[in-house]
Amino acid sequence: MITNMIKKPKRLLPLLLAAVLTLSAFGAGAKQASAAAVTASPASPVSHYDYFKDAYPSLANADSHVFKTVTYEDLVRLFESQGTFAILIGGAWSNETQADIGYINEVAKQYGVTTIYNFDTKLDGKDVEIADSANKYSHYYVDLVNKYLPNLSTIYDKTDGDPAHLVSYSANGTPVVASKLQAPFLFVYDKDHKAEDGVTPAPVIASLEKHGASESLSYDASYFANSTLIDSYKTKVQNVLSQVPATEYDTLTNWEFIGDAFNQTFWSENPTYNPNIADGNKKVTIFTQGVDNYDVFEHVTYDQLIRLLQTNGNYVILFGGSWCPNTQADIRFIANQAKLKGIDKIYFFDTKLTAGIDVAKTTHPHGNEELQIRTNNHDLAYLYGDLVSTYLTNIKTQNKSAATPAVISYTKEGVSYTADRLQVPYLFAYNKENKDADGAAAPILGHIELMYSWTGAASNVDPAYVFGDGIADGFNNAALLKGLDALYSRLEAVPTGLAAVNASTNRSNDGQITGIKNKALEYKKANEPDTAYRSADSSLDAITGLPAGAYKIRYKAKPGYQGPVTASGKPRTPAEVLYNAGQSVDIVIAATTTVQDPPPVSSGPWPTTPPKVEDAVTTTPAAGNTDILKAKASSETDETTGETLATLPKETLTSLLSKAKESEKAGKSAVIEIEVETAEKTHLAQLTIPKLSFDEITADTDAELSISYAGLGTVTLNAAALQAISTADSTGDVSIIIAKSELTPEGQEILGDRPVYDFTVFVGDEQVSSFNGGRADVSIPYELKAGEKAEAIIVYYVNDEGGLETIRGQYDASSESVNFGTPHFSQYIIGYNAVAFDDVPDSAWFSKAVGYLAARGITTGTGGSSFSPEAPLTRGQFIVLLLNAYGIEEEISGADNFADAGNTYYTGYLAAAKKLGIATGIGDNRFAPEQTLSRQELFTLLYRSLKALEELPSEQTNAAIDSYSDAAHVSPFAQEAVQAFVESGVIAGSNGKLDPLGVTTRAHAAQILYNVLSKN
Template identity: 50%
Template sequence: MRKPTFAARIVALLLALLISVPAFSANADAGDSSAVVSTGSGTGATSHYDYFSDVYPSLNDASHVFKTVTYEDLAHILGSEGKYAILFGGASLPSTQAEIGYIDQVAKAYGISTIYNFDTKLDGLTLDIADSGNAFASVYTDLVNKYLTEKNAAGAAVGASPAADVKDKTFLFVYDKDHKNGDNSQPIVASLKNDGSAADFLTDGAVDASKVDAFKTQVQNVLGAAPAVDYATVANNDFFEPAFNQNVKHNSPNVGRDIFGAEDGQLVFEHVTYHELTRLLDSHGNYAILFGGSWCPNTQAAIKFINEYAKKYNIDKVYMWDPRLDAGVDVTQTDSPDFDSHDIDRLMVRGTGHPYANLYVDLVNKYLTNIQTQYVKGTTNVTYKDANGQDVVANKLQVPYLYIYNKDNKDASGVSAPILGHVELMYSWTNIQPDYQSNGVLPNTAYKTALDALFSRLESVPTQAAGVAPTTSANNDGRITGVTAALEYKAAGAANYTPVTGTSITGLAAGTYNVRYAAKPGYNGPVSSRSNGVTTLIAPTQVPYAAGESVDVIVPAGPTGGGNTGGGTTGGSTTPVKDDGVTTTTSGSTTTSSIDVPAKTDADGNTTAVVTKEAAAALVDSAKKTESAGNVAVAELKVASAADTQTARISIPRAVIDDVAANTKAQVKINYAAVGTVQFDTQALKTISAAGTGDVTIEIAKRELTAEGKEVLGDRPVYDLSVKAGDTLVSDFGGGSVKVSVPYAPKTGEDPNAIIVYYITEDGYLEPVRGKYNPATGTVDFVTAHFSQYIVAYNKVAFDDVSDAAWYGKAVTFLAAREIATGTDDTHYSPLANVTRGQFLVLLLKAYGIEPNEAEANNFADAGNAYYTPYLGAAKRLGITTGLGDNLFAPDKAITRQDLFTLLYRALDVLGKLPSGDAGSAVSSFADAGKIAGYAQDAFQALVKGGVVTGSGGKLNPAGLTTRAEVAQVLYKLLSNE
């Protein structure tokens, strides 16, 4: 398929190559030298998320001073000693959006390290407790009355609090609970409140510096009410330790010890607001998240061990969200050892009937799509009614619910699976003590086992796995490092995965390997049963999580040499034998005779080599001996090109080429070290021999696109290949072919199956050629019937309905990149759709580069006038098909497996590409072998033996229909193994 987008100007792009040597090249060209907010990673094994950088575009400061606080956190700050800078406002307010960047600048210049930000909209959007019309306004007014109101010595309010009216306003203030105004308690030392917008800082549509400076002066006046050194901050532990240690005494009074102590060190937890959580769940990264609260007896039981095991797995941040949006805190109560001040359930949104139950239901249904809980839909749900009065339902999870999350994760079958694993086990602080046991169950051990399973996978796909080459090309001692026991691997194309047992995978040959996270369990309850007032513990329930998507890890080829030294055979190969300057190496039925050709490289990177008649004659004699022994002969000329070679050229005596072409069936291979290799088949050599007079020169030149060319194609390697017989340029090899191999290192993130080769046609189009990246040799290999300019390109074509991890994913990528297969529309491949006979014939011929004539003289009667019409005629002309009788082909009929394999077999036979290997299988071993039609017998026999057809469930299903995914896999298997 031509790419007309590049027509007309692609030739100009390639004729203006920057690295070219016109005076040297055999076909030199005239040169023309014109030339989501990212979340970031944390220091631990999981990601960190910066809410402020995400939701405040005007802030533009990664090291800003702001920290979100929940209602529980705010109550803790307001009850603490010291002076604090606090900002009420949220991302939904135009005033906060406009001002937050300027507040940040003033605070940093003044030396304040932290401003605590509280959004009175507890969901960030509509649940505004500062709105007197909200059902939960008392949650805010209670806070204001207790902490944020000036009071006289008798405790009576003195006027209205500056914090009393902050609905839809940004409110910056300095807080000190012990600050006095004469005899009065005046906790708000200074403040600034407004409801403006970004327009307040503009004049004639541009930012007015004088208005900005005036606002900054107001901010400075507020913050300057206390010396910068007097501002306090709350240690992270202090948001968690006191609350958990106090509340556990209410829930488990008989244990007699706190949850957290000095042995726990710095805690990994960080509270997040509801809006912060939703933004985090919508961001890229791997996150550890805990739903729970200090009021919850079961969270109390788990929290210490989650902290311990998070550190064990190098997790430095666990984001914690409380489904009680106020954490159950009732600030109207006095704190005492006997009272649990977190026991109010008014803002528990995880409950049917709550006016804000939609917050929980929508969060679960939108983000946690593969959630698994003890309470499944249909048993214990959380619901609310939508605008149409219909119930919207979500799984009800229990807290603590601990999980690893990546919104982009998919399982091995390509299905979205954002939760990578979870733990939902309901123990108490009493029964999770190390020595507590009931019914043979040790909760302490059970919970730690669950944490080990959960934290064994902290990312969507393996990111640290890296291939290490074997010590030599003959050895199988390559490795993959950076792995863990949570992974499994297999060679690309193999059926089964093998578990990883250590930190590296050893004993590998060069090649591509699939590495993925193995399937593992999550943990649910119930963990106890109760009968006659007695609670008995039972073992946790394990629920499955599917294996993850795989990544391709390439083990590069090792250096040539090494291996056996005794002259024997290993794996069908013999070690090199040298005679009269010719080295022979045999692999299978092919013997390669090689000579080293001296070369020199000039300052411009031009390497030249000339083959002497004597050396060439010895090489040809060796090839003739090989053929007389019954082996296939390859005559190799090895040119020691320098590493900085840009253009490599070899001159071969005419008589040698003529002798090989006339008197042998040998192939000739030119091996330019560090540049590439070209190998001519017999017919190509005959074509060269028949052209012109004089010695033969063969050249590979590295080129580079101009800036314009790179803009169109990217910065891709370009090679210019040429052959001259005397003064005659040989571009077409008269039905012969040349195998070309050039070194290539895939760029980060490149899918090897989408690395392709284009050549430039005479009229300036890009045409894909049959080729692929070979990870075993670190080269891109392709076959061509003519010489031209070639580009090693990358053409990843993505379809919404094809995952890279699907069993057919690599096949579809391979075919789509080469324009062999296209989608059913711009975004879908429709892998499960059936293939018609006409569709398959087009795919087959395109796969092997068979171009039909524009008008085929002898076509089928029902060929019609469609995209497949000329391909049907070409297949008929070549003898690939004779149709169904009466000169009919039935192109729109769904193709059966036996018809598909018959057409494939005949095409491979015509092309001389029938598989020659023996997979050790026979048609007779399949249960339905007797159902194969007579005309398809030969096809099944050859393709089963060659390993192309493997069947399913012990059957071949010859009359079954074939899907687009199955066709892609068959063609991929053939083309990728050429």
């Protein structure tokens, strides 16, 4: 069957329009988490990150797993809690843990254990190994093991004197020693469990180290292929876990890890506020069980946080600690307001890696700064500094806002660095891929840094604050709630969940954009300037009263909140710091019914097809010293699938190659034209050419290849594109495919009923997408619909992320087709985007030109549905128009620029023009962007620009510059440009004059650009 030979493009058209509502410029960045590691609940606006699916490949594809990380603080809490728990010591850095964790998960799930708590003795997941005698912080491990796991020495004898089996530190000259648990170390724990004598504590009920202390295994491919070893290990895991009935295993909730942990820490520091003791005279409870939303928090380790910051997703993150009075003051409000906004996950990181806990001492947790990495010149301060400098690049803090910003200084590998210093609690929304409206990276979407007490300096947030009664009154609750409301109003890079509701007609104002509630958004018509953005009411479900058309909608600039830099009274007033507006997404409101003013435009004849040539190659001379070599392919159509497969006979290919060589030998260019006959039902056509013949054409000639798929379109590949296809690694035949499809119903709601085309090239089974500097010119038959304006027909390209990009393409009335060029193949949509301005009537001479530019977003007018056609055009404005017309992006701030480029809308464009040699200025590194342009200056600047871009029109007419009565008025510097544009038909003049000294208006510039673009 033919269908078995058809090559299928590697794209899924039904997903095409999913990204139209969420266009975003996500660039390549750090590592990508497993797709299963980042999820989003439909009921929650934030992402959920699964550390284990990300960090352990063996768990990435598991339906579920039983593991939960615990921080040092959590582990102490676990050890001090009643119940029976399964615990695993190990980390993602450990090859052995990586090898075994999947088997542990499998056995645990089969047995019925729902949770295994995982603690990593490397507090940063990499280097800070507290289970190492050489580490200055080893006492945190030794004291923990000796206090909570006293019976290890009887069931896990590592006291053979081998230093590798021990961890020790010196206390006043006396060594303190504990067994070194080798990862992965799995054990069952119950703090109240006793030995057989019924008296001696034996909290470790059963344990398993790796595959057993006596086994030495290499964890390579041979291990994973050895079912005997694996089965043996799984049996050992089963033996450990089965020491306790599955129904007797316990789990702790966020009440124990967060809610009660905060209460107990606060009461231990301030016993007179404890409502549970007789002399508690000031009753203060931070969290009330079953009432407050402490379940929203998830403690994360340093390694967990770093991996999370590297993944795509929308996260809310809190830096703080149960030891911190300011976190104690804020955290209940942070949690409960999150619940009101539907937020079900806040990741909670403590910059004290042990939360200030020292189990061998009675030190006040707030006073133990030994592992506070947010400390100047701490030996581990690089952990904090690298985190902030690498991932939180647009951070805003009170310290940073001060006249003399406070920073964290640290040394890494002998080099000194600094990082912005934040104060805890520091709550922020984060998306690593976010860029602001100017295209600058902005991963932090908003923050709150409100401290109620900051002891020790005149710049304290509240020097008069007395800890205790006023635990939530240091600023005031209203200020905190205002800050939370602002923060929680933006939790994603670009707005999602938006939908368009059609307007009833193209003249009514009853269209809507839904999905805006609780989001700080602003919107405008796509053709309006950025100054036209207007705020959406976040208390409503939709923006209403909208006419049909294209809109841009984005998160508006909004404040973050932090403490004031200087002290001034009480209650204190938080400082607002502004976060820039986000990038916009496109929403198209269609019209259910089109109300037509002019009568329907009748369509002309169907485009003519090349003359048929039976079993032979014919040569037809064409303009420009080119020979057209025409041949007809043999084709067959499967009527049931609508797929046409075409091939070329060997003798035809041989003849084409021979004639192309002859033409080039005679000094001519050669274009090989292949006609593929299709059927009425054909929606996909494929021409297949043997690779050997294809390679001979590309190797021995510079011919172009043009394929006409009757009724579907024509594809012309230049020599460079053919060369890119020929050099593909595969040796299979070359298949060039055109397929016509339709938009999904969702897509039609957004763009209307628009045709979709998919262009594909295969070499064997390898799909070739890019032509490596080559080009394909595409012509698609298109019949204007009633009321459609030719200049408003545009072409969209579907990029790799599923977003739509407008490319240079246009409707050609003479052939009734839509034509465009492309350096790669993809999916393309013939769109329609008519943009009207109140001051551009259809009868105006410049109407088509303005409509053409506006439809493609090259110009957005001057605001308020106006274009201001008679307004003079400045040099800066023209550069912006020119670069937009040719798809050239502006340079970022700080790029080399003209001395008078300033800091305004054209600044980045001038830098780009200077970099590309498009604009050379007027001398002394100046461009005079605010200076108006004469017509001849416009022609000269445009000519030099197009020459630099290699975009000068190649078409020639019989027009001559001396046919204009004022040709002598053209200055010498403009002669070359004016002559070239007259001869190519770009300049037609008016009433036999060129008016070279006249001031360029916006209408003039639009017409000239339209003339140039429509010829390319």
